[in-house]
Amino acid sequence: MKQPTRLTADDLHAMDKRYRAHFINSLAGFKSANLVGTADAEGNPNLAIVSSVIHLGANPPLMGMVTRPRTVERHSVENLLASGYYTLNQVNADIVEAAHQTSAKYPRGESEFAATGLTPLYSDLHPAPFVAESRLSVALKLREDKLIELNDTEFIIGEIIEVRLDGDAIHEDGFVDLEALGSVAISGLDGYHSTRRIARLPYAKPDRPLTSAKGSDRGL
């Protein structure tokens, strides 16, 4: 095995700021790609790409999302805190460029929907716009906004109140085939990836030999 490169805290600290941002952002591995949809009090829609959405729990159905420090204007965060609702719309391969473009610093009041050509889609349950071009979207009711004092980021927790997806992508056991929906993954600050399923593996038990797992790919 090739001897790996080893970096310590001092090496990380000595890195150029932009280099370090690329490098450290890569270390957590692949990330989900979602567009946060919100509306302000006047109903003006806002859209922003995020790579920090994670599953928090199935019952109640909760998702978490980390926001960057509010040292710059954060229209999405302000909107969702004020309205109490937001949508998360998975980015698929057809809308990668438009989704990435929502990360540009548009002035307040300029809709990223209009700027990128994506289409807002409204629900009767909440004011937050979905992205019509997304093939898997959820709407969330804000439940908690936890400040992370270590670096002034926030961990925002929402409860899922609506899901929109192509029903054909749901397997018999509830697993959703993200590849059938064209969902992409993000690496680092700007890498976008399509995926290919290697396997679905059975529930692991101590007495089940490791080799039996290989035969378990349901290949669906």
Add this chain to the structure above:
Amino acid sequence: MKQPTRLTADDLHAMDKRYRAHFINSLAGFKSANLVGTADAEGNPNLAIVSSVIHLGANPPLMGMVTRPRTVERHSVENLLASGYYTLNQVNADIVEAAHQTSAKYPRGESEFAATGLTPLYSDLHPAPFVAESRLSVALKLREDKLIELNDTEFIIGEIIEVRLDGDAIHEDGFVDLEALGSVAISGLDGYHSTRRIARLPYAKPDRPLTSAKGSDRGL
């Protein structure tokens, strides 16, 4: 465009428990695959797969991870809280089965390293074992353990103190080529995926036309 399936909170609530776990776990999108390496006070190593690791910040270099409620024994969490250190080792395609098998409920004191054939590798900086077969590993010093009262999970935050990876995978600007390292992504509870890069996109600006992004794939 096909009319999507629409589910509301009542639909989610009515789902069978296991079906709902598969379904809700799928909704956040692709997740990183990491093995958490820890040691207890006697130095006995422990290993567990997690799909909830996220990037929290580059300076200081922080990562977050969500743990499940402590209604069952959580050897990794107990170890990292007691020792103050843990490693995160990215799962690559060669060790998917072994990594998944660490999710089995082995009794306390039985090492998942021994049970799965993975190899512990020690550093002079901390007591937490790396996984020698991983091609991108970080060691973290525990910084904070935030209880999420909504569902009794915990959000554990660590600061990166050591990184081990194949240096050839680091691009000139700091971006790490996760595909060169064979890293996999997880979907739902048990889906494992390899990836193919679509693009790296340039830093987005409001005045840059969307179409120019297409020509930006550095194709590396």
